[in-house]
Amino acid sequence: xxxxxxxxxxxxxxxxxxxxxxxxxxxxxxxxxxxxxxxxxxxxxxxxxxxxxxxxxxxxxxxxxxxxxxxxxxxxxxxxxxxxxxxxxxxxxxxxxxxxxxxxxxxxxxxxxxxxxxxxxxxxxxxxxxxxxxxxxxxxxxxxxxxxxxxxxxxxxxxxxxxxxxxxxxxxxxxxxxxxxxxxxx
Amino acid sequence: xxxxxxxxxxxxxxxxxxxxxxxxxxxxxxxxxxxxxxxxxxxxxxxxxxxxxxxxxxxxxxxxxxxxxxxxxxxxxxxxxxxxxxxxxxxxxxxxxxxxxxxxxxxxxxxxxxxxxxxxxxxxxxxxxxxxxxxxxxxxxxxxxxxxxxxxxxxxxxxxxxxxxxxxxxxxxxxxxxxxxxxxxxxxxxxxxxxxxxxxxxxxxxxxxxxxxxxxxxxxxxxxxxxxxxxxxxxxxxxxxxxxxxxxxxxxxxxxxxxxxxxxxxxxxxxxxxxxxxxxxxxxxxxxxxxxxxxxxxxxxxxxxxxxxxxxxxxxxxxxxxxxxxxxxxxxxxxxxxxxxxxxxxxxxxxxxxxxxxxxxxxxxxxxxxxxxxxxxxxxxxxxxxxxxxxxxxxxxxxxxxxxxxxxxxxxxxxxxx
Numbered sequence: 212x213x214x215x216x217x218x219x220x221x222x223x224x225x226x227x228x229x230x231x232x233x234x235x236x237x238x239x240x241x242x243x244x245x246x247x248x249x250x251x252x253x254x255x256x257x258x259x260x261x262x263x264x265x266x267x268x269x270x271x272x273x274x275x276x277x278x279x280x281x282x283x284x285x286x287x288x289x290x291x292x293x294x295x296x297x298x299x300x301x302x303x304x305x306x307x308x309x310x311x312x313x314x315x316x317x318x319x320x321x322x323x324x325x326x327x328x329x330x331x332x333x334x335x336x337x338x339x340x341x342x343x344x345x346x347x348x349x350x351x352x353x354x355x356x357x358x359x360x361x362x363x364x365x366x367x368x369x370x371x372x373x374x375x376x377x378x379x380x381x382x383x384x385x386x387x388x389x390x391x392x393x394x395x396x397x
Numbered sequence: 398x399x400x401x402x403x404x405x406x407x408x409x410x411x412x413x414x415x416x417x418x419x420x421x422x423x424x425x426x427x428x429x430x431x432x433x434x435x436x437x438x439x440x441x442x443x444x445x446x447x448x449x450x451x452x453x454x455x456x457x458x459x460x461x462x463x464x465x466x467x468x469x470x471x472x473x474x475x476x477x478x479x480x481x482x483x484x485x486x487x488x489x490x491x492x493x494x495x496x497x498x499x500x501x502x503x504x505x506x507x508x509x510x511x512x513x514x515x516x517x518x519x520x521x522x523x524x525x526x527x528x529x530x531x532x533x534x535x536x537x538x539x540x541x542x543x544x545x546x547x548x549x550x551x552x553x554x555x556x557x558x559x560x561x562x563x564x565x566x567x568x569x570x571x572x573x574x575x576x577x578x579x580x581x582x583x584x585x586x587x588x589x590x591x592x593x594x595x596x597x598x599x600x601x602x603x604x605x606x607x608x609x610x611x612x613x614x615x616x617x618x619x620x621x622x623x624x625x626x627x628x629x630x631x632x633x634x635x636x637x638x639x640x641x642x643x644x645x646x647x648x649x650x651x652x653x654x655x656x657x658x659x660x661x662x663x664x665x666x667x668x669x670x671x672x673x674x675x676x677x678x679x680x681x682x683x684x685x686x687x688x689x690x691x692x693x694x695x696x697x698x699x700x701x702x703x704x705x706x707x708x709x710x711x712x713x714x715x716x717x718x719x720x721x722x723x724x725x726x727x728x729x730x731x732x733x734x735x736x737x738x739x740x741x742x743x744x745x746x747x748x749x750x751x752x753x754x755x756x757x758x759x760x761x762x763x764x765x766x767x768x769x770x771x772x773x774x775x776x777x778x779x780x781x782x783x784x785x786x787x788x789x790x791x792x793x794x795x796x797x798x799x800x801x802x803x804x805x806x807x808x809x810x811x812x813x814x815x
């Protein structure tokens with residue numbers, strides 16, 4: 212089983228991100244279970260969602276405490292939330308940022324991880340360029356596919372199109388492709 | 398069709414496939430996505446001859462469903478938590494009148510203190526109202542149980558609650574097979590009421606009944622539940638013929654062959670329990686589990702058979718009868734009254750506290766070693782409890798317990814979004 216935890220703020224689409232991830236996995240014939248951190252959500256407050264991926268039925272219903280990957284939609288959370296809690300040194304880290312790990316103040320921490328397991332992608336900037344709004348989900352999902360190898364880019368694109376039909380979906384696919392290239396090269 | 402979707406959305410689609418004629422809706426977390434989903438399908442013209450009625454309260458929601466059902470319409474509603482309490486009088490009326498309404502409960506705790514998270518206290522508060530209560534282990538089973546619920550309710554003319562864990566199932570996004578209209582039509586015949594208010598053939602429903610007949614009316618309600626004990630597995634078997642998968646029934650046993658310690662639970666926690674059982678079996682422990690799908694009627698004979706070889710029965714339950722302990726465990730003790738098998742109560746997951754594999758394993762191992770008390774609260778913070786007891790002893794005007802516990806934990810109260 213592969214477990215992902217996504218950190219963001221209320222209104223950024225944290226729950227949608229986990230759902231998108233689960234759809235992409237489903238399209239590959241995998242079992243996937245996406246769920247939010249349950250509770251009273253408020254705009255701007257730190258929010259967490261989870262996604263489990265497996266080749267067999269997922270029966271487990273406990274929260275994810277030891278993720279294999281962490282996706283951070285909002286780097287300002289690095290100062291206020293222990294976003295890396297439970298992550299092993301062979302795990303994956305993807306951050307929505309154009310700043311370097313030094314600038315983010317986590318260079319020493321991420322140095323413990325294999326270099327190709329850790330990546331920052333300016334997903335919001337890519338979304339602004341391609342979609343016209345700072346909606347980082349599609350680009351982050353592609354970045355996750357690139358660094359983790361858990362998903363094929365084709366199923367990421369199909370999942371985006373399924374969740375956002377029409378022109379909005381295509382614009383998100385363009386942002387996702389750009390992010391995939393950046394993450395794959397990193 | 399197999400799809401990746403939210404539990405609530407899949408249930409909404411299943412309800413629509415059952416061709417309801419009246420859906421009454423009042424929002425309450427975590428059930429809201431279900432009636433929103435049904436509402437969207439009705440508005441989009443996907444449900445023929447269906448009236449979607451926004452009502453002013455849960456009491457009105459079930460009252461309107463009662464009127465609709467008595468007038469011969471297939472009626473549906475959904476609620477949770479305080480909403481179920483608020484409709485309480487109508488809950489008993491629907492059962493007493495024998496109206497085959499189907500209602501989803503998105504299981505949630507009951508305040509005070511206010512808590513929007515999952516446990517089973519809401520459904521348990523109505524366990525003896527005369528409704529049939531089915532608990533879904535997975536979102537697939539939630540979908541399937543709703544389809545079976547309409548058939549069961551209408552055959553017996555008895556209302557059915559389908560209980561699914563709030564958030565844990567309602568808000569989980571996973572692989573669910575949502576059947577086709579043809580499959581559902583092949584399984585669920587049109588509603589043919591046993592009693593119906595018809596101006597052409599007028600009679601009254603809900604007359605006053607005095608001591609001369611009230612016991613007999615009640616006895617027949619009990620007898621109807623006993624009929625349901627036979628019909629639930631039969632309907633499950635027909636369902637399997639049409640849809641090709643096992644869903645529903647009275648209980649599900651998991652690796653109970655040769656098991657000395659058997660865990661028993663309702664609902665989604667059974668998934669986590671199965672993972673624990675697999676892990677412990679790998680390590681050589683003789684453990685198994687039983688999931689109760691039908692809590693009312695209570696399948697005493699089936700549980701007796703399933704638990705026959707056990708030396709320890711550990712009931713993991715998401716509700717508490719203060720002053721007694723476990724509600725489900727008490728029911729199981731009654732079923733096992735002719736044996737000497739100890740039945741332990743583990744109160745777990747109250748108000749949304751996560752039930753983890755490691756904590757479950759600990760209690761199952763403790764039971765096997767004879768170290769489990771009769772009533773145990775899973776992961777209870779003893780320090781917080783003792784601190785509060787001590788604090789409250791020191792002054793008469795000790796103030797509210799809940800707020801003081803939060804303050805001691807270094808947290809402030811959150812304002813819930815109901």
